[in-house]
Amino acid sequence: MNRSSNSLALLTDLYELTMAYGYWKCGKAEQSAAFHLFFRNSPFHGGYAIAAGLEPVLDFLRSFRLDASDVEYLGTLVGNDGRPLFDAEFLQYLAELELTLDLDAIPEGTVVFPHEPLLRVCGPIVQCQLIETAMLNLINFQSLIATKASRVVMAAQGDAVLEFGLRRAQGIDGGLAASRAAFIGGCAATSNVLAGKRFGIPVKGTHAHSWVMSFDSEPDAFAAYAEAMPNNCVFLVDTYDTLQGVRHAVEVGRRLRESGHRMVGIRLDSGDLAWLSIEARKILDAAGFPDAVIVASNDLDERLIQSLKFQGAAVTVWGVGTKLATAYDQPALGGVYKLGAIQDESQQWQPRIKVSEQLIKTSTPGIQQVRRYVDDDGMAIADMIYNELQPIPETCTAVDFQDATHRTEFAATVAFEDLLKPMIRQGNVVGESIPLDDIRSRALKQLQQFDRTILRIDHPHRYRVGLEHALHDLKAEMVLESRQRIKTGTAT
Numbered sequence: 001m002n003r004s005s006n007s008l009a010l011l012t013d014l015y016e017l018t019m020a021y022g023y024w025k026c027g028k029a030e031q032s033a034a035f036h037l038f039f040r041n042s043p044f045h046g047g048y049a050i051a052a053g054l055e056p057v058l059d060f061l062r063s064f065r066l067d068a069s070d071v072e073y074l075g076t077l078v079g080n081d082g083r084p085l086f087d088a089e090f091l092q093y094l095a096e097l098e099l100t101l102d103l104d105a106i107p108e109g110t111v112v113f114p115h116e117p118l119l120r121v122c123g124p125i126v127q128c129q130l131i132e133t134a135m136l137n138l139i140n141f142q143s144l145i146a147t148k149a150s151r152v153v154m155a156a157q158g159d160a161v162l163e164f165g166l167r168r169a170q171g172i173d174g175g176l177a178a179s180r181a182a183f184i185g186g187c188a189a190t191s192n193v194l195a196g197k198r199f200g201i202p203v204k205g206t207h208a209h210s211w212v213m214s215f216d217s218e219p220d221a222f223a224a225y226a227e228a229m230p231n232n233c234v235f236l237v238d239t240y241d242t243l244q245g246v247r248h249a250v251e252v253g254r255r256l257r258e259s260g261h262r263m264v265g266i267r268l269d270s271g272d273l274a275w276l277s278i279e280a281r282k283i284l285d286a287a288g289f290p291d292a293v294i295v296a297s298n299d300l301d302e303r304l305i306q307s308l309k310f311q312g313a314a315v316t317v318w319g320v321g322t323k324l325a326t327a328y329d330q331p332a333l334g335g336v337y338k339l340g341a342i343q344d345e346s347q348q349w350q351p352r353i354k355v356s357e358q359l360i361k362t363s364t365p366g367i368q369q370v371r372r373y374v375d376d377d378g379m380a381i382a383d384m385i386y387n388e389l390q391p392i393p394e395t396c397t398a399v400d401f402q403d404a405t406h407r408t409e410f411a412a413t414v415a416f417e418d419l420l421k422p423m424i425r426q427g428n429v430v431g432e433s434i435p436l437d438d439i440r441s442r443a444l445k446q447l448q449q450f451d452r453t454i455l456r457i458d459h460p461h462r463y464r465v466g467l468e469h470a471l472h473d474l475k476a477e478m479v480l481e482s483r484q485r486i487k488t489g490t491a492t
């Protein structure tokens, strides 16, 4: 059997297929359902996240189709008794399956908060279920990295951040996806050339220690680099003795200047980056190179950059690799995909809830939308999740997600934006594809809508996200009803 094909339709967990088979067997396959993808906690102990991964989601859904090799492979799967897992008629159904779903999504680059649906998928339950895993995979990782990048960029306070993560990223796709997401989060460029080609991200780089080590001396190495690349010289100065390296860079920089070129700067990659950058700055300034940039790298992340800034480091460009591309301190976002409503035989939507002992893990019923209220200066005030199945009054009350005694009223005159936008209708992409540059600009602009206390790196002030009053009441009733049924032994 030839199992090589470009189809990604089987990029799913087996249980999605076994459930699909079950739905199909019991006649529920075409029953409409509404699922929401959301996360419960902001990553890195921060106060927000940046939505990312939507364009790859649209690409995945656009090309979703099980091809002959997919179906053939599924036909080889057997259950515990050694018999085929799926019957031939179901495999035929899958072979003919075309997505007819609706997808609403919060655009990439939007600042988002726990419990807000980043994606809302409505349509035949089999289809919603088959795409679940890929949706989670794409949105979780890219939103995580975009958020990490946003924190790093914020710590850099306007200095450029270069993403250097490919060599330590989680595989090929992890590296490419990380470069894309890091750019959305505000990085200025990547060292990843394939990401540059694929996504149009600016590519930048310096040189490695191996370049210097391959010559008999550091001055020879810098001179040869300048000869080869007179317009792209950032000299890595720490191979032997950092400050001596800076002086060697200055010598070559002078020769570059004499020949009508310009030394771009130097890179520090070890030692005390605060002290060395300050000393290097003095040498560069005294030698007449006040515009020469000082790039720093070496296991940097947002906290280290914040500390180096505090120490007065004279770094002007930050090269951040491993800790950004792998989201080192929190390697997963933990987004989930939950059923909010399902249609009954008479096509009436019925809200559904997953009850948990932990309030945070109890799902929200309904077909949800997120409303962001903004004040007259365009600053975000609070977000409210509402249920499109319930009429909402002109003056809305949002009941805080974590503290139900905290309620905020929004008069009809308060400006707002509903964040979930139509992306796919009946399987056809209707949302426009946004250039990556514009997504990045959106993220940077969006952050200005939020108070800095909400954005700070540690122990942030909590931005209020509430449930619209009627939705809050519906959720509470459904939880109580479920608990009552358990008490009285009535099946739910």
Ligand SMILES: Nc1ncnc2c1ncn2[C@@H]1O[C@H](COP(=O)(O)OP(=O)(O)OP(=O)(O)O)[C@@H](O)[C@H]1O
Binding pocket: 269, 270, 271, 272, 273, 274, 275, 297, 298, 299, 300, 304, 307, 308, 311
């Ligand atoms: N001024 C500073 N304040 C806080 N942390 C710093 C400072 N300067 C450097 N660091 C960080 O300290 C860590 C250790 O750096 P250092 O260069 O001493 O060790 P290293 O990476 O093992 O060096 P080498 O590459 O020479 O073996 C790195 O993560 C680096 O970014």
Ligand SMILES: O=P(O)(O)OC[C@H]1O[C@H](OP(=O)(O)OP(=O)(O)O)[C@H](O)[C@@H]1O
Binding pocket: 164, 165, 167, 168, 207, 208, 209, 210, 269, 297, 298, 299, 300, 319, 320, 321, 322, 323
């Ligand atoms: O520290 P990160 O944030 O992951 O940034 C990327 C690191 O990758 C390179 O080191 P490496 O030792 O791989 O190669 P080199 O010889 O160029 O230093 C570079 O010098 C950085 O230190």
Ligand SMILES: O=C(O)c1cccnc1
Binding pocket: 164, 165, 167, 191, 204, 205, 206, 207, 267, 297, 319, 321
């Ligand atoms: O260009 C650089 O300086 C670079 C690229 C990848 C990893 N570390 C550094």
